[in-house]
Every structure is written in C-alpha cells, then in structure tokens.
Amino acid sequence: MSVDLETLMAPTAKVEQFMAEFLANRPFPINLRDAIGYALLGGGKRLRPLLVILSCEATGGKVDTCLPAAAAIEMVHAFSLVHDDLPAMDDDDLRRGRPTLHRHTSEPMAILAGDALLALAFEVLACRLTDAHVLSTICRELSIAANNMVAGQVYDTLPQFDEGLSDREKLEVIHEHKTGALLRASCRMGAVCGGADAAQLDAITRYADRIGLMFQIVDDLLDVTGCSEEMGKATGKDLDAGKLTYPGVLGVDKSRTEVERLRGEALAALEDFGDRANPLRDLCEYMAVRTS
Secondary structure, X not given: OOOOHHHHXXXXXXXXXXXXXXXXXXXXXXXHHHHHHHHHOOOOOOHHHHXXXXXXXXXXXXXXXXXXXXXXXXXXXXXXXXXXXXXXXXXXXXXXXXXXXXXXXXXXXXXXXXXXXXXXXXXXXXXXXXXHHHHHHHHHHHHHHHHHHHHHHHHHHOOOOOOOOXXXXXXXXXXXXXXXXXXXXXXXXHHHHOOOOHHHHHHHHXXXXXXXXXXXXXXXXXXXXXXXXXXXXXOOHHHHOOOOOHHHHHOHHHXXXXXXXXXXXXXXXXXXXXXXXXXXXXXXXXXXXXXX
C-alpha cells in the first residue's frame, strides 16, 4: 500500500518547535547550545517522537499532552547517535547527510553535548509534565530504555553473551536492546500520556516490539543493499567490522521474509484500536519498505 509520509509525519513539526523553544530558553554556553542544536535539530526521521504521538492518539490522547515525552525520547536518541559516531565507538564521519558532530565541532564538545542531551531529556519531563503519576511512569520507561540501549551497544561492540546462544539469538538480544528499547519506550510513553488501560498498553507494547525488530532488520538490509547517498551515512560498515547482521546470519531473502512476518504481527496487535490506530498501521507499512 502507498503511505502519504508527509501527512503521517506532520505532527512531528510540533515536537520540532517544542524542542527548539526549550533549548533556546535553557541557559547554556553558546558553543554548547549550538552543538546540541546541531545534533538535535538537524533533521532525521523523527520516528521515535512520531511513535509517541501516534500511540497517544491511538489510546485517546491529544498531541499537546505528549510533547514533553516526544521531545525527551528524541533527545535520548540524539545523544545515542552523537556518542555512537565518536572515534572510540563507530568512528563515523557522516550522519543524516552531514558531518557528524565531532567532525563539525570537536570530540570533547561532542562528548559534552551528548551528556547534556541525555540529562536534558529528563529535565524537559520534570519541567513540563504536571501529573505526578504520568511523570514518574514516563521517567521510569525512559530510564529503563536508555540503559537497555547502552547495554545493546555493549552487546554490539564489546560482546559478552550467555553461553550457548546461536548467532540469531545473539542478534535478537542486540536489537531488542540497542534499537528496540527506545522504540518500545516511545510507544509505551505515548500510550501512558494517552491514558491507556492495561490491555491497551499490552497491545501497544506488542506492536512496538514487532516494529522494533522489523526496523533493525530493514536497517541491516539497507546496510547491504543501500547506498550512502540514500542513507545519509556510510553503508557496509557492519559487514566490514564483522558485526552480526540479519542478512549475514539468515541471508537477504530470509531476512525479508522475517520483515513480512513481523509486519503482520504488528498490525494484528492493533486490531482492537479501530480507526484511531490507522496512522500506526500506516507507519508500520512504511517501516517495512523504507529505503533510507
């Protein structure tokens, strides 16, 4: 099916404005603010804040109620990209079609800007969420996700797994943590902001887990089949580094079959939400066939 991506992504403009205004009003050294802005406001898919918004709306909430959560998850994501790109980590020169932050500024500034982005995520929640229960729940979800994401990076770059795991099982552990954790938190945070009951939160979580793994398999496929111009970053680096990837373990065709299975399971998780979940369905369809 054809997805109108521009319409689907439209709500993220409010998140962009919210983040820009919050950063502009936060006292920082000028060079630090500029570095944070370069990393945070320099484009990107805005997938995680979009998932917050769409999950909030699917459970009956309004966009304005979840803007702090949407901004916070994007700040954590931006922090992770800045630090992942550093020479001590993935050593990348290109991100979103531009020089990575440590190339644009310096390595010390990139480290400090990443640190600030992580802390800023929780600051925006504490300053802008007024309901104590929602605040504590959102902070718990985000802190767990951030730590799981860090664990996933360790599994990916400094691996130490339980004995006896197959390569496929290792891949699932990596992706569940490194990529899936923030996508899962995005959906759950949005659902909490929307006032989800236990059954709705469980269904949203099932959806999130499926699209999280699907997203990473597609990313692995694009690293093999895409080009740097389309992706906005270097491709083929995972293979060159000897990292585990789905095409490397399953092959390209079986990886695509796995994407289709996860797509079907994600859509099935939304059966009880009615038309309010149509944007989540459209997003799932887009994620399954994206080319960048």
